[in-house]
Amino acid sequence: MDIFSAQYARQLDEQDPIKQYRKRFELNDPELIYLDGNSLGALPTSTPERLKQVIDKEWGDRLIRSWNEGWYDRSQKIGAKIARLIGAHPDEVIVADSTSVNLFKLAYGALKLQKGKSKIISDQLNFPSDIYLLQGLIELFGQQHKLELAKSEDGISISTEAIDSLLDDDTALVTLSHVVFKSAYMYDMKTITEHVHHKGALMLWDLSHAVGAVPVDLNGCNVDMAIGCTYKYLNGGPGALAFLYVRKDLQEKLTSPIWGWFGENNPFEFGLDFSPAKGVRKFLAGTPPVLSLTAIEPAVDMLNEVGMDKIREKSLSLSNYLIALFYEVLQPLGYRLGTPTDAGYRGSHVSLKHQEAYRICKALIDKNIFGKSVIPDFREPDNIRLGITPLYTTYSEIFEATEQLQRIVKEKLYTQFSAARDEVT
């Protein structure tokens, strides 16, 4: 059967062993193909009810009493559930603040612990916010500190050698995204972490594009620290709280620079001298936003129920299918693949490059053209990112999106749109 056919895609959907999970998301618009779960995950069907309970019962009825009835420990309890997805112990992960603030806290702690060493290493494909944070820390620590970014030869991947060439005895910290936001390049976490440790540096992984999308084994890779967001593949809702991981034996040594009462040992004794909480709780700062915190739980439960191995299997099956279609019908039209062909180094989205990427995205989204709106996201200057969320993305959606990508260029349908960047995101 021709792989570029609706029938073939439908057949793959029918054979999908986890196809039943699609129904557990509020994706009911027949005119929408949502391929942006790598930016904002869809709404799980059980989340509104859970939030109604938090709003009406926990806040409305029980009021302040809820702090003793579940709120106080919730950051740790949901953290422990996320821990199962990333190969960590339950007491090594906590939900707190934003990814940016968590990176600040842990990277600061790492630099303080590594006093005398002055270098931070990241890479030029890292998510800019992470790089901004590190630039801010360089400013904070002063002129003797410096940030070096490993370069990419192909704009898609960063070689282990590129990291190795920057590593030296003066390196305090290496912080990288496990899955790179534009290209979906996935680092070999074990190898990189080993090399970093070999030079006496600490390793901090940003799991934002990895958690819930690919299996992660923080303990198995002996990772020191990690951070990640929950609004992508964890489907925690817009701006949902982030999480952080600190390896058990490092928790006592590492200190957060933000000494807030939720990170204090006995916050409700209201003593005047800060004493950090024991364990991972010390990395909390202020009172956690309970609504945005609770919203994370339903999809995390679902991911644990399915298991990351099945998630990965479906993810790669979908991205392999998309890449096969790319070679078949898109490459001849000037599209380029911005994602590793080697599945072992690929996360769960596929980036297609085209010089008209911005206008192509506009055409994909406009449902007047084909009667269906396909939502990817555009990333400057020429990336069309197609997110694959194994719990709800279907083969038929991948097929239809590819068909639209083909026709938009073939029939020059993008020319009716302006290339002016008229939206904030």
Next chain:
Amino acid sequence: MDIFSAQYARQLDEQDPIKQYRKRFELNDPELIYLDGNSLGALPTSTPERLKQVIDKEWGDRLIRSWNEGWYDRSQKIGAKIARLIGAHPDEVIVADSTSVNLFKLAYGALKLQKGKSKIISDQLNFPSDIYLLQGLIELFGQQHKLELAKSEDGISISTEAIDSLLDDDTALVTLSHVVFKSAYMYDMKTITEHVHHKGALMLWDLSHAVGAVPVDLNGCNVDMAIGCTYKYLNGGPGALAFLYVRKDLQEKLTSPIWGWFGENNPFEFGLDFSPAKGVRKFLAGTPPVLSLTAIEPAVDMLNEVGMDKIREKSLSLSNYLIALFYEVLQPLGYRLGTPTDAGYRGSHVSLKHQEAYRICKALIDKNIFGKSVIPDFREPDNIRLGITPLYTTYSEIFEATEQLQRIVKEKLYTQFSAARDEVT
């Protein structure tokens, strides 16, 4: 008529010019008297519907498109509404992170700007989390920096002289709570700010116990910086996001140490060199939690509709009534007043002290004794805090709570409870 009577209280309720607002909160339990709005504000009746819209429509249906349809500017838009409550310009306030993280960002910025000066001044009645944060900053800036706490003579108030005596040319920053969390002592913001400026120091006010409870005039007092939480008198829900204020002309000079993408000038261009956003937006860091952010708006709208003058009038009428009842029936039983008698220096809660405060609180909360649960909060070692939220607290509730306080001690009803601290909060 006897002021210590249910009839008198009912009469006051009937005459209350803003009594209709009580109905706009979900306070439907006839067996509950909630006097803890100074810790967690009650749920406004319009909030669940607003949140349902965010969850089902903005997240569920519109998905990532909502960033262009209202999410991106929401931190600023709600900030502008809060600005009206605290005498600030719309572009001087933004909703972001937690109170702790905001204090960290602004106090760090202030210390950096005041390079060469080494002293931070606060007071020993300040909320401990604020003091912890400042201790963390002292640790961060190094040994030449120091924190000095103004002392209280009476455990209730801090004299202007106590602040003055610590102020000198080496003072970089003074940070105080406008309304003190235990005693409800309210500083004379204008005088203190003037004295601080006279010595060349910067002034940062924590408005957590003031915003929505008392009129605040940041611009009129020429205040440099302010922070505050929204889950108390702004009724934004558990752990709702905090806000921060930076005076317009100071915004360009002050820098945040946490360089996150939402504080960047063009976050969606994904450039690799951080350039701070113009204006107050530069103090954002990561992606804001939209659910907990949106929950703030309904009550802020309500407060703006009523106006802070009427709020203050009702607040003082209620606290004066409570204090009158205290003198009448509680003082003779060993209760002491932990709150200023001078209304000009009083926020919107009343603290009663008693050596059996913890067990008295247990008895108040237990509804088996009088058929009604009165919820205050206990603050170590001997404070019973009775929160007065002008939008929903009634005179009858104040009367009934006082009656319970009287009987609990008179009839030694507290003795059936243990003094062991068995709950987290």
